[in-house]
Amino acid sequence: MADMKSNNPVPNFYRASGEDFKKIPGSPIAYWVNDEYRDSFLNNERLSDYFFSDGLTKTGNNNKFLRYHWEISNHVAKNPDLYRICVKGGDARDYYGNTDNMINWHPKTREHYRSDHVARITPEYLCSRMHGRAVLP
Known part of the structure; x- marks a missing residue:
């Protein structure tokens, strides 16, 4: 994803590839995310490797x-x-x-x-x- 500020006079204009969104779990439309942040999902271990959620605690009453x-x-x-x-x-x-x-x-x-x-x-x-x-x- 490239910040187009330097190449385009339109302020806060970003360009992002659909493939870039797939790199982040859940594929959020986060066009403002820089390459370093997005690549951290590819290069680091996932929290799900260490933690899980079994749902809410239920007491029955x-x-x-x-x-x-x-x-x-x-x-x-x-x-x-x-x-x-x-x-x-x-x-x-x-x-x-x-x-x-x-x-x-x-x-x-x-x-x-x-x-x-x-x-x-x-x-x-x-x-x-x-x-x-x-x-x-």
């Missing part, structure tokens, strides 16, 4: 197992064996994240999540990689 962080006492919320941040998604927010929900992470509750036909939680081997630190389930 959000009214029972999810709380807003202000509903839980501070000392309980800081204990990663009792509650963890649960990113639910939703509308994009400009000035803060979607981290206002906490999920009950007590060992007995996790057993419920594993045995319930609707519930789905982050596999333990992903949580254990963080060596006990609070991570987003």
Whole structure:
């Protein structure tokens, strides 16, 4: 992709090949991306080689197992064996994240999540990689 500013009097005019878009995963129409950025997708390893998403955490009963962080006492919320941040998604927010929900992470509750036909939680081997630190389930 070439910045045509030097060859054309039209400001902010770019030229891009359709093949250039295919180099970026998902083929976004990102005509402003320079060659170095675009080629980084070809020359580096993909995040998907190291990470994956198994979808949203599902409790099977959000009214029972999810709380807003202000509903839980501070000392309980800081204990990663009792509650963890649960990113639910939703509308994009400009000035803060979607981290206002906490999920009950007590060992007995996790057993419920594993045995319930609707519930789905982050596999333990992903949580254990963080060596006990609070991570987003």
